[in-house]
Amino acid sequence: MVAVPHLTPDSMLEALKQAGLKRTPQRMAIVRELATDASHPTAQDLFERLRGAFPTMSFATVYNTLDALTKIGLVRPLRLGGALRFDPNAKPHHHAVCDRCGTVIDLPIPSPSPTSPSVRKTIEETFHFEVHTEERTYRGLCGRCI
Amino acid sequence: MVAVPHLTPDSMLEALKQAGLKRTPQRMAIVRELATDASHPTAQDLFERLRGAFPTMSFATVYNTLDALTKIGLVRPLRLGGALRFDPNAKPHHHAVCDRCGTVIDLPIPSPSPTSPSVRKTIEETFHFEVHTEERTYRGLCGRCI
DNA sequence: TTTGCTGCAAACGCTTTGCACATTC
DNA sequence: GAATGTGCAAAGCGTTTGCAGCAAA
Numbered sequence: 230m231v232a233v234p235h236l237t238p239d240s241m242l243e244a245l246k247q248a249g250l251k252r253t254p255q256r257m258a259i260v261r262e263l264a265t266d267a268s269h270p271t272a273q274d275l276f277e278r279l280r281g282a283f284p285t286m287s288f289a290t291v292y293n294t295l296d297a298l299t300k301i302g303l304v305r306p307l308r309l310g311g312a313l314r315f316d317p318n319a320k321p322h323h324h325a326v327c328d329r330c331g332t333v334i335d336l337p338i339p340s341p342s343p344t345s346p347s348v349r350k351t352i353e354e355t356f357h358f359e360v361h362t363e364e365r366t367y368r369g370l371c372g373r374c375i
Numbered sequence: 376m377v378a379v380p381h382l383t384p385d386s387m388l389e390a391l392k393q394a395g396l397k398r399t400p401q402r403m404a405i406v407r408e409l410a411t412d413a414s415h416p417t418a419q420d421l422f423e424r425l426r427g428a429f430p431t432m433s434f435a436t437v438y439n440t441l442d443a444l445t446k447i448g449l450v451r452p453l454r455l456g457g458a459l460r461f462d463p464n465a466k467p468h469h470h471a472v473c474d475r476c477g478t479v480i481d482l483p484i485p486s487p488s489p490t491s492p493s494v495r496k497t498i499e500e501t502f503h504f505e506v507h508t509e510e511r512t513y514r515g516l517c518g519r520c521i
Numbered sequence: 522t523t524t525g526c527t528g529c530a531a532a533c534g535c536t537t538t539g540c541a542c543a544t545t546c
Numbered sequence: 547g548a549a550t551g552t553g554c555a556a557a558g559c560g561t562t563t564g565c566a567g568c569a570a571a
Contacts, residue, residue: 249524249525250525250526251524251525251526251569251570251571252570252571253525253526253527253569253570255526255527256526271560272560272561273559273560285527285528285529286527286528287527287528287529287530288528288560288561288562289527289528289529289530289561289562289563290526290527290528292561292562293526293527294526308454308455308456309454310454311536311559311560312559312560312561313560313561325498325502325504325506327504328507334502334504336498336502352471352482352513356471356480356482356517356518357517357518357521358471358473358480358513358515358516358517358518359515359516359517359521360471360513360514360515361474361514361515361516362513362514362515363511363512363513363514364510364511364512364514365509365510365511366509366510366512367498367504367506367508367509368506368507368508368509368510369504369505369506369507369508370504370505370507371502371503371504371505372502372503372504375503375505395549395550396550396551397544397545397546397549397550397551398545398546399544399545399550399551399552401551401552402551417535418535418536419534419535431552431553431554432552432553433552433553433554433555434535434536434537434553435536435537435538435552435553435554435555436551436552436553438536438537439551439552440551443551457534457535457561458534458535458536459535459536522571523570523571524569524570524571525568525569525570525571526567526568526569526570527566527567527568527569528565528566528567528568529564529565529566529567530563530564530565531562531563531564532561532562532563532564533560533561533562533563534559534560534561534562535558535559535560535561536557536558536559536560537556537557537558537559538555538556538557538558539554539555539556539557540553540554540555541552541553541554542551542552542553542554543550543551543552543553544549544550544551544552545548545549545550545551546547546548546549546550
């Protein structure tokens with residue numbers, strides 16, 4: 230289990246407080262789960278893992294919490310395949326997705342860092358498109374599936 | 376309307392024939408629609424546009440055709456938002472997606488062309504991940520929405 | 522006490538499936 | 547005539563919503 234430095238129960242509590250939101254056991258559990266799991270779980274994944282600790286918890290709560298965390302900027306929703314995945318790492322980085330097993334690997338952002346100014350400039354001047362974020366997804370086969 | 380050089384009724388007929396697939400009016404219409412529309416329509420979009428010409432056509436046919444075209448390599452499915460979009464341009468290129476209106480802009484692949492060898496090497500050596508394709512998505516605001 | 526959250530259930534949007542009939546080759 | 551595609555309807559999956567009751571601040 231790799232701890233994600235940005236999303237800790239502490240930082241999360243602070244962020245919630247600042248946003249005027251409440252600290253509930255379910256939210257704490259979801260954050261803890263996200264913070265100790267680098268696999269970018271789906272809402273489904275989280276629901277199943279927490280089912281043991283919170284037998285009555287519903288999907289709505291999972292989605293509500295993920296929405297709240299997204300708005301506060303603690304997690305980032307990703308569309309890497311069919312279902313939404315939630316990335317607890319707010320630092321800019323890219324992803325490698327295995328075409329066979331679906332595993333997601335976080336990549337430290339490679340060479341031409343957060344959208345090189347020249348690329349950004351080209352896009353903005355040529356297409357009149359204001360770039361806010363860039364996502365790179367590498368698809369192929371992970372070590373276990375090669 | 377920008378014609379996409381790779382997907383023409385002719386090239387498509389050939390590809391279908393080679394794959395042992397049949398030429399039907401519905402397929403021709405879907406290809407024609409895709410070939411003259413750079414906006415990467417969804418299955419929904421195509422269905423609605425062709426409803427006039429084929430009042431009895433069903434979603435299943437649209438999806439079946441898109442599957443067939445994908446397998447032949449004439450189109451590429453994209454997950455840029457909620458629904459799948461279909462890109463008739465097989466040449467490597469990236470996309471800019473407007474956060475407000477959803478417009479998709481095709482970008483000619485920028486400087487460090489199809490995954491620079493050094494990045495690829497780093498990913499393969501460090502993460503034992505075999506890179507097949509790379510997708511870049513720039514998100515922000517298009518000219519009309521700024 | 523106020524405000525916001527949870528849980529339930531139902532609805533939603535997009536996609537896939539199974540099967541009888543029609544069409545292309 | 548054999549193989550393949552179409553249309554219909556129903557089901558599937560992931561996500562969102564409305565609302566009554568409950569919990570945190």
